[in-house]
Amino acid sequence: MDIKYLVRKSISIRMKVVEIIYKSRMGHIGGSLSETDILVALFYAVMKPDDKFILSKGHSVEAYYVILADKGLIPWEELEKYCHFGSRLIGHPSVDIPGIDVATGSLGHGLSIACGMALALKLDKKDNKVYVLMGDGELQEGSVWEAAMFASTHKLDNLVAIVDRNRLQIGGDTESIVKLEPLADRWASFGWEVKEMNGHDIEEIVNTLNSFTFNSKPHIAIARTIKGKGVSFIENNYRWHHGELDEEKYQKAVEELKRHLEAIG
Amino acid sequence: MNPHIPCRKAFSEKLFELAKDDKSIIVLTTDARFSAAIDVFSYHLPNQFIDVGIAEQNAIGIAAGLSKMGRKPFVFMPACFLSARCIDQIKVDVIYSKSNVKLIGVSGGISYGPLGYTHHAVNDVAIMRTFPGMTIILPSDANQAKLVAEKLVEHTGPVYVRMGRGPVPPVYHENLRFEIGKANLLTEGDDVTIIGIGETTYYCLEAGKLLKKNSNINAEIIDMPTVKPLDEDLLFKEAKKTGRIVVVEEHSICGGLGSAIAEFLSQNFPTPMKILSLPDDFPIAGSSLQVFDYYGLTPEKISRSVVDFLSRFRK
Numbered sequence: 001m002d003i004k005y006l007v008r009k010s011i012s013i014r015m016k017v018v019e020i021i022y023k024s025r026m027g028h029i030g031g032s033l034s035e036t037d038i039l040v041a042l043f044y045a046v047m048k049p050d051d052k053f054i055l056s057k058g059h060s061v062e063a064y065y066v067i068l069a070d071k072g073l074i075p076w077e078e079l080e081k082y083c084h085f086g087s088r089l090i091g092h093p094s095v096d097i098p099g100i101d102v103a104t105g106s107l108g109h110g111l112s113i114a115c116g117m118a119l120a121l122k123l124d125k126k127d128n129k130v131y132v133l134m135g136d137g138e139l140q141e142g143s144v145w146e147a148a149m150f151a152s153t154h155k156l157d158n159l160v161a162i163v164d165r166n167r168l169q170i171g172g173d174t175e176s177i178v179k180l181e182p183l184a185d186r187w188a189s190f191g192w193e194v195k196e197m198n199g200h201d202i203e204e205i206v207n208t209l210n211s212f213t214f215n216s217k218p219h220i221a222i223a224r225t226i227k228g229k230g231v232s233f234i235e236n237n238y239r240w241h242h243g244e245l246d247e248e249k250y251q252k253a254v255e256e257l258k259r260h261l262e263a264i265g
Numbered sequence: 266m267n268p269h270i271p272c273r274k275a276f277s278e279k280l281f282e283l284a285k286d287d288k289s290i291i292v293l294t295t296d297a298r299f300s301a302a303i304d305v306f307s308y309h310l311p312n313q314f315i316d317v318g319i320a321e322q323n324a325i326g327i328a329a330g331l332s333k334m335g336r337k338p339f340v341f342m343p344a345c346f347l348s349a350r351c352i353d354q355i356k357v358d359v360i361y362s363k364s365n366v367k368l369i370g371v372s373g374g375i376s377y378g379p380l381g382y383t384h385h386a387v388n389d390v391a392i393m394r395t396f397p398g399m400t401i402i403l404p405s406d407a408n409q410a411k412l413v414a415e416k417l418v419e420h421t422g423p424v425y426v427r428m429g430r431g432p433v434p435p436v437y438h439e440n441l442r443f444e445i446g447k448a449n450l451l452t453e454g455d456d457v458t459i460i461g462i463g464e465t466t467y468y469c470l471e472a473g474k475l476l477k478k479n480s481n482i483n484a485e486i487i488d489m490p491t492v493k494p495l496d497e498d499l500l501f502k503e504a505k506k507t508g509r510i511v512v513v514e515e516h517s518i519c520g521g522l523g524s525a526i527a528e529f530l531s532q533n534f535p536t537p538m539k540i541l542s543l544p545d546d547f548p549i550a551g552s553s554l555q556v557f558d559y560y561g562l563t564p565e566k567i568s569r570s571v572v573d574f575l576s577r578f579r580k
Binding site: 094095101102103104105106108110111112114115116117118119120124142146147150 | 315327330331332334335354356357358
């Protein structure tokens with residue numbers, strides 16, 4: 001695993017995310033920057049061909065589009081059309097995009113769909129895995145816990161959920177709105193194998209996700225993250241959930257990301 | 266011998282037969298295996314049966330996931346819950362995600378009459394009709410329900426089927442027909458067109474006999490099991506022929522088959538119409554027959570409404 005390559009990849013993806021959000025004057029910048037390292041770990045190190053991925057926190061679609069473009073599934077220049085009139089690159093994933101199996105954007109759906117996929121793989125006796133990335137605010141949806149009970153009942157140990165635990169939702173701190181803690185204990189009590197990880201340490205993410213074995217339990221990795229990671233004035237500020245970038249802020253963000261890139265060498 | 270059989274039983278029996286040879290068929294339910302008459306899968310085809318428990322939203326999501334992996338999921342649950350509790354999953358995971366999921370609503374309409382409004386599904390067609398790409402089918406008897414099961418296994422795309430709980434008399438005998446999107450002309454006539462759907466078709470046939478006997482009115486009777494896509498060709502032709510259309514349905518006046526037909530005809534061949542249905546209200550409690558009678562959906566009352574309608578809209 002070439003960590004330096006992955007970290008550089010992650011920063012360049014953030015730069016493109018910031019650019020398309022600046023150009024379209026809309027997007028979910030906080031969540032996209034928060035999840036970027038997790039997506040890089042998944043798409044460039046962890047997932048094998050025929051593994052499945054669902055972005056259940058569909059609003060953080062920008063980083064996902066950039067990765068799909070980097071993988072050649074979307075023409076790179078099409079990213080310029082993000083959220084433009086008539087574009088297929090809209091603000092939430094849809095099945096019109098190659099590589100995307102299901103539409104998401106209404107929260108609390110992805111884990112159920114992932115259960116269905118994982119079950120089909122089990123019935124077919126295939127050893128591929130299904131990965132699903134959820135937001136932490138999303139866990140307030142009751143349907144997530146319906147799926148959580150189902151997954152452990154059916155011993156879906158080919159199912160790996162990841163929570164982007166940046167602790168912020170639109171209205172503020174998750175714990176001040178509806179408490180999610182003790183989050184790890186809650187998942188464990190639903191019969192899941194739970195691990196926690198630093199959601200911005202790509203090596204740790206890869207090692208954690210790869211450590212999940214076929215042990216009769218569904219797996220969840222709670223990724224401690226910072227909303228808006230990589231751009232200091234966006235970081236940890238819930239007002240940036242879907243904040244707009246003006247010219248000045250865009251330049252500031254790009255300069256900061258460039259400095260991160262230079263620092264790696 | 267023409268025994269009265271519930272459509273849901275006939276449908277599930279046929280699906281079970283087909284599933285023995287087609288391992289991609291998988292049935293899901295939400296703690297309704299007996300109501301849906303699919304418990305036989307749990308005994309004999311356990312790998313093609315999933316009881317998700319009382320979790321309707323989860324059931325639809327799982328079905329969508331299974332379909333994306335090449336399975337043909339049929340999700341069975343009471344129509345009242347299927348058409349309301351999990352509608353966001355139907356919208357996003359099934360319709361918008363273009364998942365090949367069959368949604369089978371059992372004990373629909375006012376089948377659970379005495380149980381109250383929580384258990385009635387009288388606006389389900391209205392809800393399902395608003396989704397682009399959704400097919401909606403209400404079989405009128407057990408024989409047709411079997412044929413629907415057969416067709417759906419071969420059909421790719423989302424479909425909502427609504428069937429009632431109780432046994433229903435046969436509408437079809439040697440003349441059994443069902444094609445998605447096609448209505449069937451059951452009785453020829455040129456004074457008025459009476460269109461039935463689901464369990465009302467039988468009552469329409471009986472009403473037609475009364476109209477002939479008591480009033481010498483030649484009613485043509487049509488069974489229209491598919492609400493969407495609507496059989497526009499047939500509607501156009503029959504509206505031109507008889508000039509007067511009566512729709513009888515076990516659904517709220519809002520948004521059902523009557524509405525669908527009115528939307529089409531009013532814009533293409535405006536034709537006087539009468540919609541005999543349930544009101545835009547909480548239906549009264551009672552057995553199916555009692556409730557049908559109360560709202561004027563039994564043969565005698567349908568025929569009287571038709572006579573009144575024809576007197577108001579003369580050719």
